[in-house]
Amino acid sequence: MKKYAYFPGCSLEKMARSYHDSAIQTLRRLDVELEELEDWNCCGATAYFHVDELLAYTLCARNLAMADKQKLDLVAPCSGCYKNMHATRAHLQHDPALADHINYALEADNLKFDGSSAVRHLIEIFVQDVGLAAVKAKVTQPLKGLRVAPYYGCQILRPRKADEDVEQAHFFEDLLTAIGATAVDFPMKLRCCGGALIITNRKAALSLVRNLLKNAADVGAQVIATACPLCQVNLECYQKLVNQEFGTNFNLPVMYFTQLIGLAFGLPPKQLGIGTELVSTEPVVCHARSNAS
Amino acid sequence: MADKPTFREEIAGVLHASMGNPLDMCMQCGTCSATCPVASGGFMDNSPRRIIAMINAGLKERVLKSNTYWYCASCYHCTVRCPRGIDITELMYGLKRYTVWHDKTQEGLIGPVFSEAFVKMIVRTGRSYEPVLATSYLFTLGVPEIIQEAQTATTLMLKGRLPLLPSRIKRLDNFKRVLKRIIPLGDSEE
């Protein structure tokens, strides 16, 4: 039984509830327990860093300190939260004076950051900790023939944490293959969905979303798999708007990778939050059902 | 008596993550701009490369009038590809903070308004809440777009994906004390 401290992030409460549900359900099947941080606060997304860096670090440090208290590594399903907390931990470890300053503030909530909890992205748990073999072993309805575009997005791989290669990742494809799906060669898999630009520069964001959807459609994807709520929302909830702006007629379901894993595990769609989408995932669910072994 | 820092020194040192950002090493190759999804789509008035050239040339006012950094999507693609090792994304963050601190943000940009609304909300509750953020950009939309946005919001709400009420963290008082210890925020109830 593996245990982690869990940071759902603001989106997973409502907007990306299906990500949360499918994550908990699938990890349970893999004997992994997620212990939610008892009083987590927002990670600050990008907006906080636009206003004050020190306050932004403090926000993240509070969450990290709570994980340190739980003596468990911290798992974040959202790439944005993951990036913020990973970077904060690295900065505080690198600069003890900064850590002292922030710890002085955290005293007011009886917390202390010590950097003992590592920060992990949810997908890493499946791919590295649990391992692809263990994931494959639990598959009862392999998603055979389902063409999935693995959409990494930006903030899982970038910025670099050490010296690693950030342009040739293939763990997402490997995960999809392990659950029986066909991971299509998706040239724009590392490109930006626009993120917060959907608010601050809608025109730009819609253009980026449109390019991604077109690229996925051009390579014959039947569904796009994501690992970040903001990517999912941008690609799915604004598809109608994209169609209006550009005269296209995209109808491409965008699902969380945990939902796809859940379907492959034979879990009931409702448990995976399926049914809350603006672009119907019926075709995907049917495909999964038809492969029931 | 210390020399007044140049604009480049100011920006290269805007707090922690931007510290020592080697802006003067820029060889103006344009990799950042051609990689940037927003710049290469034509949505920035100055490309990131041009911003760096202007900073290095001390053209502070032109940089402050530019919308480039507020349209940065924070995708970090430029940073990982820069052949001179400049962290361009952090530079964009630094420029945003600089304009916010010096109260020199341009009119008509949604970014500064949105960011301030976001920060205020977190200071108030510890969590984010989408509907409040809507006010920061709705003013820029035309009537058909506002209707469109309302439709999307309604559909999301019916699907249970939009929070009706803002959530709060439990130890909110402690949280506010924590923030006050870092930077006294004055009356944080505004």
Add this chain to the structure above:
Amino acid sequence: MKHRIGVYVCHCGTNIASMVDVKAVAEYAATLPGVVLARDYKYMCSDPGQELIKDDIKSHKLDRIVVAACSPLLHEHTFRNATAQGGINPYFFQMVNIREHDAWVHTDRAAATEKAKELVRAAVHRVPFHKPLEKKEVRIRPEVLVVGGGIAGIHAALTLANAGKKVYLVEREPTIGGHMAKFDKTFPTLDCAACILTPKMSTVKTHPNITLWTYSDVIKVDGFVGNYKVTVRRNPRYVIEDLCVGCSECIAACVFKEGKFPDEFNLGLGKRKPIYLPFPQATPLVAVIDPDVCLQLKTGKCKKTCVEACGERKAIDFEQEPEIQEIEVGTIILATGFKIFDAKRIPYYGYGTYPGVYTSLEVERLVNASGPTGGELVLRNGQKPKSVAIVHCVGSRDENTNKYCSRVCCMYSLKLAHLVKERTGAEVYNFYIDMRTPGKSFEEFYSKVSGEGVHMIRGKVADVYLENPADKNGRLIVQAEDTLLNMIRKVPVDMVVLGVGLEAHADANDVRRMFNISCSNEGWFLERHPKLAPVNTFTDGIFLAGCCQGPKDIPDTVAQAGAAAAEAMALIDAGSIELEPNTAFVVEEECSGCKTCIPMCPYTAISRNEEKKIAVINEALCKGCGTCVAACPSGAIKQNLFDDEEVFEEINGVLSHV
């Protein structure tokens, strides 16, 4: 014993005198025990200055000399010579640095003068303990080993051979010629590479003074300057070199009717059979059999039509074994060349993913008349390109790959632009950051190519992607910011040529260890001094030539090869060299055989005498660094010019005012 010490304090013009009161120092020196004469002089290193020393030794019967002046690196030699010419052992001399260590680094005149006095006093204490040392003479064998048969190795070998020296030229590939043999036309003259190279290759083959061993590796190097023992392994080509005449009938007769395996010379763009000639002008013109794919060698079951075709010459020998050769040479020239950057390391340029993306070296083969397409610039999809992008700086000038500039790519990219346009009339776009064309006639070449209508776009390429993601054979879009026009360019092209940079060979570190030299942090073999000794290494008798020392073009490579040959010749013609006696030696009776010193020596100068079970230091390899002296737990290693007495007396001299 009473000594007669002469002390000379140099003004060095105003370099020393402006900060140190040299007269006062000389006056002080005269009061020191053993000093019979103390002078100050404007320029000790000048002829009159040196004459002073010589004359004083004779007239005042001096037996020790101290000169307080600049750094010993500059003039220790000068003053030792003067001392010797005065009639006493040159090592009865001690130099004191009161310039770099005193006048140039202090601002307080009084303190600087005091310091100079103390330093001189220390030297005066030390110098009586100097021993009369003699330089050792090492004879230099006249044979030379040249490792690497590219243009650098070929030129060095020919230069030496023409001077009457015996040369062994060892090359790892089955033929000499190196990278130059793969080029089509060379910049800036657009000479045909093969046309100017093959005559030299041919001369190498027939030269009476050159022993050419191709398909061979150096596997062991022992010895020291003038006396190297090198072991070479001659790998089996399964064809007897002396019997094969290069008629290629065996190749035509091979059971494989057509080429099936990637042709290395054509970088995999063409196919060859298991038995092959690397290229038509290969030297030696001897067939090679690839044991990994030859049916006979893999399975033992083949009709062996090649043997039949060879007939009476009987040149094919499937039983051939590797042959070990041991040679003795006096000097070695390393000319092992480079490899190109692996473009797969930059996935967003599409090399290996999109068929329309090539490296520059591949394109050299495509435009070459003896290449896989007979010189027709035809793409993998069978079509001729109508638009071509040439990308500069692939794997160069980049923190993420190689930080350095590879020096030749701008010129070869312009050359390829010219050749592509000439052959196909296509639109050609060169994407660059800076245009580096500094050599002789290079600017003229740049103008010429610009004048041919090649589009020069100043912007590093950020992405190469398919115009239509569903059509891999379709056009590619090359995206860059045109920094001069201040606009993003998305140029559709049929072909992308990557201007890959140069890198050291993957095994450069292993090779350098074998030869006991160093590599720089970029991986190139390290020269002794970047400006004043670019072909020498820190190991006497081993020289560098060509790209193994750093990326360079053919003119510079040939010049360097000539320089390396000249350095080797200088040693050979001198017949012997003198070694400085500041080496370490083991006092046998005191050595406990603990072996602590052996791995510590950076010059691998220490070995173990198994009989006596003690350490032995090779004087010729020893550079007098002092590491072993300090490390020896028994104190059994001593160093000439730095024995305990000398060092402690010097310290006493400094502290004697306390």
